[in-house]
Amino acid sequence: MNDHKTWKQVLEIIKNYEYPIVVVSATAKTTRQLIEAGKLAADNKLDEALELGESIKLRHLEIIRNFLQENPHPKKTLIEESCEKKLNEKIGLLNKFLTYTHKVGELTPAMKDAIASIGEQISSYLLAQCGLATDQLTQFVDAKKIIKTDNNYGNAFPNFGLINQRIGSLETLLDGGFTPVIGGFYGEAPDGTTTTLGFEGSDYSASLIGGALHAKSIEIWTDVSGVFTSDPRFIKDAKPIPELSYFDATEMAYFGSKVLHPSTLKPAQERNIPVLVKNMFTPEETGTRIIRESAQTQKALAVSFKEDIALLTVSAYETVMGYNFLTRVFKVLEDHRLAVDAVNTTEASVTIALSDSEKLDEIAKSLIEIGTVDLEREKGLISIIGYQSFETTELCNDIFDAIQPASLDMISFTKQKRILNLAVDQKIMVDTAQKIHSSLF
DSSP states (O other): OOSHHHHHHHHHHHTTOSSOOEEEOOOTTHHHHHHHHHHHHHTTOHHHHHHHHHHHHHHHHHHHHHHHHHSOOTTHHHHHHHHHHHHHHHHHHHHHHHHHHHHHTOOOHHHHHHHHTHHHHHHHHHHHHHHHHTTOOEEEEOGGGTOBBOSOTTSOOBOHHHHHHHTHHHHHHHHTTOEEEEEOSEEEOTTSOEEEOOTTHHHHHHHHHHHHTTOSOEEEEESSSSOBSSOTTTOTTOOBOSEEEHHHHHHHHHTTOSSSOTTTHHHHHHHTOOEEEEETTSTTSOOEEEESOOOOOSSOSEEEEEEEEEEEEEEEOGGGOSHHHHHHHHHHHHHTTOOOSEEEEOSSEEEEEEEOOTHHHHHHHHHTTTEEEEEEEEEEEEEEETOOOOSHHHHIIIIIHHHTTOOOSEEEEETTTTEEEEEEEGGGHHHHHHHHHHHHO
16 A cells, blocks of 8 residues: 555455455555654654654655546545545644653653554545545545454454444445445544554454454455465565465464464454455465365475564572462563463473563563573574474474574474474574575475
């Protein structure tokens, strides 16, 4: 969604469906720039923050004007005026948020969500207006009217009961012949403030809506032809995977695949709705189909990787040995709502791989009551998903021989889940992942 030609392509794809509901993300780089503007405002650089907001406005104006120029319509002037009015309104709101952030000197989690969601609020309204310019009955719907969540800003949890109650308004639009266009990624907390669903949250929004409506299918249209055996931007011989199970696709998303939000597949799985991942620029390509059960014949499905991982090792004092030790360690993580990527444990120590964050130093201090704490940063986590070889000799041939002489900081393997995790220095992560991928595929 980064230029007027892409918007036209999206609208052409929509025409192929009888009762489509469209969930859109922000235009390229917009969310990142919005968050950067918030940080600048908090860092006493309000002028720079406001300039960034103005550049976002001008970029969207250019998209609209180029679109309407290439797709002339009798109501062109009215559509353009409507888009400009909405842009002025949203950027005006952004400026208020930035000014407030500048005054308090802090970008709070609630304000960060309010700012970050503006990209989707803009893109969904503007795309709906462009749909009208191509004689499609597209209708903007504010996601806050449908996607109700808790107030865990930055990674909000959906209120499924309220979403199911509100979904009828979309059915009414469909019955009237309209195509609803909704911004993904954001929703509304019980107190009316804006929340976001986390990275790639637009996919999650689409799945929540598709699940609530018992949709025939949920389709994720992106810039790659499906889910790949690894990230094709970094792994030169990565290949698309024709079919995946919900379980394996979820694991891939959780362990670093950038195509899907880790929670995207839950609503689809509950309703047994197939999820298709396709390329908007080459819609004729099959992409990846995600269903309940998928036959797997290869030795592994994919090699995913995550950067900015920290290894947190806690070694128990003698007074807190045994099961009480692990319980207390994970209680601290639970209190801070931190997800764990991989674990290695003994009776007296535990090493945990988790995404690095500002909370980790605070968590390390909390854990000192339980045991000695060691925190290693700048690690990468490589995950081999769907790994089906359990013999030591095969493990050596497939993995360890391929990556010599790389140094491993942690190994974690789960036979039941078929996932092998390796923690390495971040600077060798991609090279190591490439060697493993070449060995397996």
